[in-house]
Amino acid sequence: MSASQIISWCVAAITFGTVIMYGCIGETINQKAGDLNLGVPGVMQIGGIASLACAFLYENNVSAPNPWVSMILCLLATLVASALAGALYAFLTVTQKVNQNVTGLTLTILGTGIANFFGGNLMKLSGGVGTISVSFTAAMFKAKLPFLFGKFGTFGSIVFSHGWMVYLALLLAFGIQFFLDRTRTGLNLRAVGENPATADAAGINVTRYKYLAAIIGSMICGVGGLFYVMDYIQGTWANDSTIEALGWLAVALVIFTSWRPRNATWGAYLFGLCYWAYIYIPTGISKFLADKLKLQNVTYMQNLYKMLPYLVTIVVLCVVSRKKKRENQAPASLGQSYFREER
Amino acid sequence: MKQIAVSMRGISKRFGKKVLANNKVDLDIYEGEILSLLGENGSGKTTLMNMLAGVYYPDEGQIFIKNTEVSITSPKDAYDLGIGMIHQHFKLIDVFTALENILIGLPSDEREKTCREEVEEICNKYGFELDLDKKIYDMSVSEKETLEIVKTLYRGADILILDEPTAVLTPQEIRKLFTILRNMKEDGKSIVIITHKLNEVMEISDRISVLRKGENVGTVLKSETNEQQLTEMMVGEKITLDIARDFVEDKAKRLEVKHLRVKNADDKMVVDDISFDLYSGEILGIAGISGSGQKELLEAIMGLQKCEEGSSVIYNSTAHGVHELVGLSTKEIIAHGLHLAFVPEDRLGMGLVGNMGMTDNVMLKRYRKGSGPFLHRKQPEATAQKIKDELEVLTPDLEYPVRKLSGGNVQKILVGREINNKPTVLMTAYAVRGLDINTSYAIYNLLNEQKKKGVAVIYVGEDLDVLLALCDRIMVLCSGKLNGILDGRSASKEEVGYLMTHLKQEEE
Numbered sequence: 109m110s111a112s113q114i115i116s117w118c119v120a121a122i123t124f125g126t127v128i129m130y131g132c133i134g135e136t137i138n139q140k141a142g143d144l145n146l147g148v149p150g151v152m153q154i155g156g157i158a159s160l161a162c163a164f165l166y167e168n169n170v171s172a173p174n175p176w177v178s179m180i181l182c183l184l185a186t187l188v189a190s191a192l193a194g195a196l197y198a199f200l201t202v203t204q205k206v207n208q209n210v211t212g213l214t215l216t217i218l219g220t221g222i223a224n225f226f227g228g229n230l231m232k233l234s235g236g237v238g239t240i241s242v243s244f245t246a247a248m249f250k251a252k253l254p255f256l257f258g259k260f261g262t263f264g265s266i267v268f269s270h271g272w273m274v275y276l277a278l279l280l281a282f283g284i285q286f287f288l289d290r291t292r293t294g295l296n297l298r299a300v301g302e303n304p305a306t307a308d309a310a311g312i313n314v315t316r317y318k319y320l321a322a323i324i325g326s327m328i329c330g331v332g333g334l335f336y337v338m339d340y341i342q343g344t345w346a347n348d349s350t351i352e353a354l355g356w357l358a359v360a361l362v363i364f365t366s367w368r369p370r371n372a373t374w375g376a377y378l379f380g381l382c383y384w385a386y387i388y389i390p391t392g393i394s395k396f397l398a399d400k401l402k403l404q405n406v407t408y409m410q411n412l413y414k415m416l417p418y419l420v421t422i423v424v425l426c427v428v429s430r431k432k433k434r435e436n437q438a439p440a441s442l443g444q445s446y447f448r449e450e451r
Numbered sequence: 452m453k454q455i456a457v458s459m460r461g462i463s464k465r466f467g468k469k470v471l472a473n474n475k476v477d478l479d480i481y482e483g484e485i486l487s488l489l490g491e492n493g494s495g496k497t498t499l500m501n502m503l504a505g506v507y508y509p510d511e512g513q514i515f516i517k518n519t520e521v522s523i524t525s526p527k528d529a530y531d532l533g534i535g536m537i538h539q540h541f542k543l544i545d546v547f548t549a550l551e552n553i554l555i556g557l558p559s560d561e562r563e564k565t566c567r568e569e570v571e572e573i574c575n576k577y578g579f580e581l582d583l584d585k586k587i588y589d590m591s592v593s594e595k596e597t598l599e600i601v602k603t604l605y606r607g608a609d610i611l612i613l614d615e616p617t618a619v620l621t622p623q624e625i626r627k628l629f630t631i632l633r634n635m636k637e638d639g640k641s642i643v644i645i646t647h648k649l650n651e652v653m654e655i656s657d658r659i660s661v662l663r664k665g666e667n668v669g670t671v672l673k674s675e676t677n678e679q680q681l682t683e684m685m686v687g688e689k690i691t692l693d694i695a696r697d698f699v700e701d702k703a704k705r706l707e708v709k710h711l712r713v714k715n716a717d718d719k720m721v722v723d724d725i726s727f728d729l730y731s732g733e734i735l736g737i738a739g740i741s742g743s744g745q746k747e748l749l750e751a752i753m754g755l756q757k758c759e760e761g762s763s764v765i766y767n768s769t770a771h772g773v774h775e776l777v778g779l780s781t782k783e784i785i786a787h788g789l790h791l792a793f794v795p796e797d798r799l800g801m802g803l804v805g806n807m808g809m810t811d812n813v814m815l816k817r818y819r820k821g822s823g824p825f826l827h828r829k830q831p832e833a834t835a836q837k838i839k840d841e842l843e844v845l846t847p848d849l850e851y852p853v854r855k856l857s858g859g860n861v862q863k864i865l866v867g868r869e870i871n872n873k874p875t876v877l878m879t880a881y882a883v884r885g886l887d888i889n890t891s892y893a894i895y896n897l898l899n900e901q902k903k904k905g906v907a908v909i910y911v912g913e914d915l916d917v918l919l920a921l922c923d924r925i926m927v928l929c930s931g932k933l934n935g936i937l938d939g940r941s942a943s944k945e946e947v948g949y950l951m952t953h954l955k956q957e958e959e
Contacts, residue, residue, distance in 0.1 A: 291559075292554065292557070292559040292561075293559065295547075295551060295554060295555055296555055296556060298544075298547075299544055299547070299555040299556070302544045302545070302546060302547070303542070303543075303544050303545075305542060306542035306543060306544055306555075307555060307556065308525070308526055309504075309506070309526040309536075309538070309542045310526070310542070310555045310556030310557075311525070311526060311527035311530055311556040311557075312555065312556040434545065434546050434586075434588055435546055437546075440544075440545065440546075448506065
């Protein structure tokens with residue numbers, strides 16, 4: 109395997125990892141408040157399509173579009189749309205006390221529906237499948253870092269060849285980790301997720317914390333969707349729900365990181381390496397393994413490689429659960445609605 | 452004359468349409484006193500106090516704090532008024548440290564360092580011992596209780612409500628707690644203790660209010676009452692408080708437990724080399740702090756836990772001969788016709804299926820015996836009816852989901868089913884936990900009857916007074932080890948309490 113191959117594998121892994129890192133950070137905030145939001149894939153799709161639609165409409169309806177304005181409008185559209193999705197989730201699970209799993213799964217279906225509906229219509233507007241492109245706006249999101257891009261040899265080409273949102277995700281991961289560990293609000297948030305009755309008795313407004321966690325968490329997930337549209341698929345759209353698969357991996361990543369956004373900074377990239385392994389693993393190794401496994405066709409190996417992120421998750425879950433360290437477990441009240449007057 | 456700190460007037464609270472938890476209750480709490488709130492389970496003590504602590508909101512009635520009418524809509528309101536409640540199930544977060552548990556919910560300008568200093572000051576003032584950096588999951592029950600009290604005091608509570616504070620403490624820990632409560636009383640705090648243990652009421656309180664079926668049936672001064680009068684107020688009729696204990700002759704060895712060892716999922720030895728014999732016609736009490744291996748010991752005998760090599764449990768009955776139980780599964784034990792009966796601690800989890808009625812629950816242990824693919828319900832139905840009549844189970848009908856019955860009725864069904872099989876060995880874990888006085892005595896009587904019939908009974912209990920009154924022998928467990936077997940007729944509470952907490956040193 110040549111150096112350039114390794115570089116492009118790593119670069120692809122980082123791009124992939126960034127999508128699920130946003131999803132993972134957002135979902136971690138949700139789960140730390142005790143809400144198992146399985147609507148992440150849906151929220152990411154809503155966030156993604158909102159940015160796409162915004163960019164498409166702005167680019168096509170304004171005679172002299174300004175890239176900065178377009179970028180900011182896209183971000184706002186994504187944040188607002190995903191915040192609404194988060195608020196819907198919170199309204200159903202916190203206020204109406206609907207089962208969290210059902211609500212989350214339904215939100216995923218809703219998000220897929222919304223994204224494909226608007227995606228399909230935008231395609232018609234632009235003139236057919238595969239013709240949609242908002243490269244003008246996407247270029248803003250993919251803008252490389254000044255001063256650093258193109259320097260520091262191999263290391264630089266892996267680390268400094270990305271758009272600014274890749275670095276924002278890293279900052280966010282460490283920032284949220286600091287928020288959870290070191291701030292009073294973070295402590296209160298964790299208290300809500302561990303034991304809402306205790307938090308309530310301590311004078312914490314459980315409903316407000318849960319709502320804000322769902323909304324802010326969803327906004328971060330939505331930004332993951334935006335990054336997917338603008339960077340990962342370079343400002344295009346296809347009604348194929350690939351983004352949904354990434355959303356589920358983001359949920360798996362939350363468990364993989366033991367609910368620590370800090371761990372997502374490397375975990376997400378590891379998932380990325382595993383995900384793209386089927387393209388980059390040298391054919392020699394594949395041939396060797398295929399022989400050992402008595403496979404008739406070497407290409408079968410590729411399908412096995414695609415299982416890697418899931419296998420890694422299973423292995424990590426086994427290792428973590430063997431250790432039985434209380435701090436590595438899910439928040440104690442995860443998945444349960446809170447009724448104060450329950451007997 | 453002492454000042455009134457709180458007065459509650461005409462408080463009513465309903466849950467759903469049927470349950471009237473409190474009915475027009477009046478209650479006064481004075482400054483600098485310890486008031487006991489006495490009543491059976493379900494008499495509405497906790498509900499009443501929860502309304503003071505902001506957990507529930509009263510449907511009717513008024514609450515006055517220092518003669519001003521207030522509306523307490525949340526626990527935060529209660530804190531702001533100086534009311535703090537220590538719930539029976541501690542409101543602590545396991546993965547947090549003691550200090551973090553105190554810090555949650557406080558305004559963010561409250562500095563961690565000043566908080567630590569102030570907490571330490573409180574500890575010194577009243578004599579608490581507390582490690583502020585210890586995680587809750589590493590704490591004993593009594594440490595958690597201490598933390599709860601300190602937390603409440605730190606938040607400036609003048610009125611402290613403690614819900615069943617002594618339920619899981621050893622006699623030594625209770626004495627320590629009472630000393631602290633007296634210190635706080637001297638300091639002018641009002642303390643309310645919710646309890647149903649009469650001896651503690653007589654020891655600690657100044658006044659006693661008794662609740663029955665959600666109503667306040669009277670308030671008396673400690674100096675002017677006695678246990679008998681309080682019991683009558685609680686249950687509304689005269690009952691005898693003595694537990695019978697007959698001596699049965701002709702004892703035969705029924706179980707011979709040798710070197711029994713069980714590891715839990717974390718590979719920790721939870722039953723560590725326990726050997727004892729169990730005889731017919733006796734009640735063997737098992738005492739110990741909860742989690743000392745009681746559950747695992749019974750489950751190991753019952754075939755529900757995997758035993759380590761070298762363990763042996765010999766079952767010996769006149770009717771069925773001699774069997775080695777280690778290695779047999781529960782299913783095999785039942786199939787061999789060995790008459791082991793087990794009343795587990797978790798009644799609706801391990802004992803009965805909550806959503807099924809009495810008949811189906813009776814069938815659980817025998818449905819395999821039927822011929823053909825269909826169930827035969829005639830006989831179990833008759834058995835269920837018999838249990839219902841003999842043990843006076845209150846249920847609308849035999850098919851009514853047992854989950855919806857009160858704890859006492861659930862326990863009667865479970866015990867009824869187990870003794871219906873004419874057991875040779877009857878094992879019960881916390882058989883009266885959460886039951887009111889009348890039902891508890893009904894259960895004691897049932898166990899005594901079985902003993903007289905020659906059944907070998909194991910009674911795992913937590914109330915030492917009951918253990919000492921009911922059991923012929925008391926086996927004390929301490930962190931999974933057998934720490935002594937005492938004679939039930941001569942042992943003292945202090946002796947048992949000491950053995951529960953102090954593991955004997957191994958002989959060199």
